Amino acid sequence: MENITLNVRALAANMKISIEALADLCGIEKNHLKQVSAGKVEMTAYDLKQLSRVTKVPAEHIYVKGCDD
Numbered sequence: 001m002e003n004i005t006l007n008v009r010a011l012a013a014n015m016k017i018s019i020e021a022l023a024d025l026c027g028i029e030k031n032h033l034k035q036v037s038a039g040k041v042e043m044t045a046y047d048l049k050q051l052s053r054v055t056k057v058p059a060e061h062i063y064v065k066g067c068d069d
Contacts, residue, residue, distance in 0.1 A: 004061060005061055005062065005063040006057060006061060006062060006063060007037065007062075007063040008022070008033060008036055008037035008043075008051070008063075009037050011051060011055045011057060011062065014055065014057075015055060019033055019034055019037055020033075020034070022051075022054070022055075025054045026047070026050035026051055026053075026054050027050060028046075028047055028050055028051075032047075033047070039065055042064075042065060043064050043065065048062060048064060
């Protein structure tokens, strides 16, 4: 499998929903997820777990700022 990472905006777009709707599905505060998407705050482990669970995208394929290889 290719080493592809998806950011929050791409995860939402892949599901054809808004970042706000994705936040609701994940149980994450909407403003927090929007700030994560904008790179203003760091993603938490909880955010990563929930995004992976809801989108069915493995955590290692979700872009986390500051964790570039």
